[in-house]
Amino acid sequence: xxxxxxxxxxxxxxxxxxxxxxxxxxxxxxxxxxxxxxxxxxxxxxxxxxxxxxxxxxxxxxxxxxxxxxxxxxxxxxxxxxxxxxxxxxxxxxxxxxxxxxxxxxxxxxxxxxxxxxxxxxxxxxxxxxxxxxxxxxxxxxxxxxxxxxxxxxxxxxxxxxxxxxxxxxxxxxxxxxxxxxxxxxxxxxxx
Amino acid sequence: xxxxxxxxxxxxxxxxxxxxxxxxxxxxxxxxxxxxxxxxxxxxxxxxxxxxxxxxxxxxxxxxxxxxxxxxxxxxxxxxxxxxxxxxxxxxxxxxxxxxxxxxxxxxxxxxxxxxxxxxxxxxxxxxxxxxxxxxxxxxxxxxxxxxxxxxxxxxxxxxxxxxxxxxxxxxxxxxxxxxxxxxxxxxxxxxxxxxxxxxxxxxxxxxxxxxxxxxxxxxxxxxxxxxxxxxxxxxxxxxxxxxxxxxxxxxxxxxxxxxxxxxxxxxxxxxxxxxxxxxxxxxxxxxxxxxxxxxxxxxxxx
Numbered sequence: 001x002x003x004x005x006x007x008x009x010x011x012x013x014x015x016x017x018x019x020x021x022x023x024x025x026x027x028x029x030x031x032x033x034x035x036x037x038x039x040x041x042x043x044x045x046x047x048x049x050x051x052x053x054x055x056x057x058x059x060x061x062x063x064x065x066x067x068x069x070x071x072x073x074x075x076x077x078x079x080x081x082x083x084x085x086x087x088x089x090x091x092x093x094x095x096x097x098x099x100x101x102x103x104x105x106x107x108x109x110x111x112x113x114x115x116x117x118x119x120x121x122x123x124x125x126x127x128x129x130x131x132x133x134x135x136x137x138x139x140x141x142x143x144x145x146x147x148x149x150x151x152x153x154x155x156x157x158x159x160x161x162x163x164x165x166x167x168x169x170x171x172x173x174x175x176x177x178x179x180x181x182x183x184x185x186x187x188x189x190x191x192x
Numbered sequence: 193x194x195x196x197x198x199x200x201x202x203x204x205x206x207x208x209x210x211x212x213x214x215x216x217x218x219x220x221x222x223x224x225x226x227x228x229x230x231x232x233x234x235x236x237x238x239x240x241x242x243x244x245x246x247x248x249x250x251x252x253x254x255x256x257x258x259x260x261x262x263x264x265x266x267x268x269x270x271x272x273x274x275x276x277x278x279x280x281x282x283x284x285x286x287x288x289x290x291x292x293x294x295x296x297x298x299x300x301x302x303x304x305x306x307x308x309x310x311x312x313x314x315x316x317x318x319x320x321x322x323x324x325x326x327x328x329x330x331x332x333x334x335x336x337x338x339x340x341x342x343x344x345x346x347x348x349x350x351x352x353x354x355x356x357x358x359x360x361x362x363x364x365x366x367x368x369x370x371x372x373x374x375x376x377x378x379x380x381x382x383x384x385x386x387x388x389x390x391x392x393x394x395x396x397x398x399x400x401x402x403x404x405x406x407x408x409x410x411x412x413x414x415x416x417x418x419x420x421x422x423x424x425x426x427x428x429x430x431x432x433x434x435x436x437x438x439x440x441x442x443x444x445x446x447x448x449x450x451x452x453x454x455x456x457x458x459x460x461x462x463x464x465x466x467x468x469x470x471x472x473x474x475x476x477x478x479x480x481x482x483x484x485x486x487x488x489x490x491x492x493x494x495x
Contacts, residue, residue: 016272024268025432032261033253038246040254050260057264061271072240079243080236087213126241126248144212145246151214169212170205177241 011074017065028057031078038079042086042148056085072180073120083145090148126176136160137168144169199226200233207235211242258433262403262465265433269466365455369400369409376402380467380494384412387488389474391416395490397453399470408458410445410470415489417449418474425472425489426479427458433465440464444479469493 012030015023035056036049043049059081067077130138136158143149143157151169155162206223209215215223227233256264373379380401386392394414401408410427418424427442434440443459474487 019272021269021272024272025265028261028264028268032256032264034247034251036256036260037251037254050257050263053256053260054263054267058267058271061268072244076240076243076247079247080239083211083243083246084239087211090213120244120247122240122244123247126244130245130248141245142249145242146249146251148213166205166209170208173208173211173238173241173245174204176245177237180241180244181237 011067011069013060013064013067013074013077016061017067024061027060031060031075032057034075035078035082038082038146039086041146042083042090048089052086052089055089056082059085072122075120076122086148122180125179129172129176129179133172137172140165140168141172194229196230200230202226203230203233204238207233207238208242211235211239258463258465261433262463265466269432365409365457368457369411369455372402372405372407372409373400376404378402378404380408382470382492382494384410384415384472384490384492387471387473387491389487389489391418391474391487392472392489399458399492401458401464401467401470403464403467406460406463408460410456410458410472411453412447412456412490413453415447415454415472417447420446421477423474424477424479426475426483428471428473428483429458429460429464429467430469430471431462431464431466432468434462439469439471441479441481442470444475467494 012023012027016027032053035053039049039052039056040046043052060078063081067074130141133141140154140158140160143154149157151162151165154160154165158165160168203223203226206215206219206226209219210223373381380403381398383398384392384395386395392415394416395412397411397413397415399408399410415425424444424446426444428439429442430436430439441461443457443461445456447454447456470492471488472490473483473485474489475483
């Protein structure tokens with residue numbers, strides 16, 4: 001195995017926080033594609049997406065020391081920071097958001113039924129919650145989280161009342177939160 | 193009269209809206225009021241759930257543009273380069289992205305072990321995806337050769353890029369190198385040292401590389417003159433943004449033994465993000481796709 005080959009799931013952020021230059025490099029390789037994918041969907045323009053990705057990684061460098069693997073996976077932590085930055089950037093330019101990603105294609109090919117390898121336990125938990133929800137609620141959640149649509153935009157897209165959209169989002173996220181919290185409090189022994 | 197359970201549920205709802213960037217001005221006031229009354233409410237767990245749910249919707253990772261990867265790496269190196277053990281970092285957000293070469297150079301310190309590793313690697317471990325060499329198999333560049341196609345992919349738009357472009361058609365590497373040095377304050381410039389092969393035992397000189405324009409020059413003094421019909425020198429560039437097993441082919445060249453030193457333009461076959469090590473090997477005429485690394489004449493690393 002080469003010196004810099006990153007084929008493990010070992011957390012990188014503690015090493016980034018310690019100032020390891022190679023960990024920084026690996027972190028970009030490991031998480032850059034997912035951050036870029038998210039940013040493209042939650043940014044008004046490709047140029048904004050590029051600026052956002054730079055901002056996100058600066059945020060990752062700043063907060064790397066806060067990552068605690070007992071509380072969740074590194075991938076979710078990075079996604080959390082990415083979402084936080086992107087949502088902050090979207091506030092105030094909500095009306096400009098016009099995603100260029102084809103929604104139907106994205107949903108059909110990358111939806112919950114996707115068999116992409118996903119090793120993060122909490123993502124798997126979330127996926128199971130998502131799979132048990134009514135299809136329309138799954139769609140509402142995806143339109144909001146993955147495409148950054150507003151309540152009104154989702155309502156127009158799905159022909160649902162705005163109030164229903166809000167409720168579906170709130171309940172869906174709260175449900176995942178409750179499940180993850182329960183597992184954090186009673187961690188499963190992965191060795192058993 | 194307040195109802196803690198109901199308030200908590202309402203706060204959770206509003207926190208979700210806020211987290212999605214969808215909190216209205218009216219609701220924002222209510223959110224702040226409820227939040228102040230419930231300081232133990234764990235909002236970060238909602239963010240974590242949203243992040244997990246977001247990933248669960250099935251995000252397909254996408255390849256970032258190469259220029260963005262380079263920017264991120266430069267940012268990272270700059271962030272940690274000045275003080276590698278610093279945890280808290282402070283970066284001016286509007287600082288030019290290509291400043292701070294000292295940060296870049298810090299990365300090479302971590303690759304010190306790479307040189308012996310690369311040199312020791314047996315030839316049969318050839319790269320499965322080696323850098324292309326087709327353009328090198330014929331029309332091998334000589335010191336005197338240059339021209340519009342002599343430069344690798346230009347990536348920059350700064351002064352150095354403009355300068356490099358303006359002189360690209362003129363075949364005078366010595367003058368072009370001097371101009372590049374004079375016009376650019378962010379060049380990487382490192383001295384050559386012997387790589388172990390007898391041909392390079394007396395080598396000195398330097399390599400200069402401008403990341404913005406993707407332009408560079410090698411200046412050799414004391415590197416043994418080669419016999420072009422038998423063997424030629426070949427440059428390899430280790431790029432921190434690429435798989436370190438496969439250094440980028442920097443071009444095949446000959447050394448004439450000019451008294452003032454040979455100046456040779458670098459002809460990287462791929463864009464270089466963060467050059468860490470420049471290594472010159474001796475190969476058969478026309479160069480090779482994958483070096484067996486048996487004869488290393490000169491090395492310059494950025495540590």
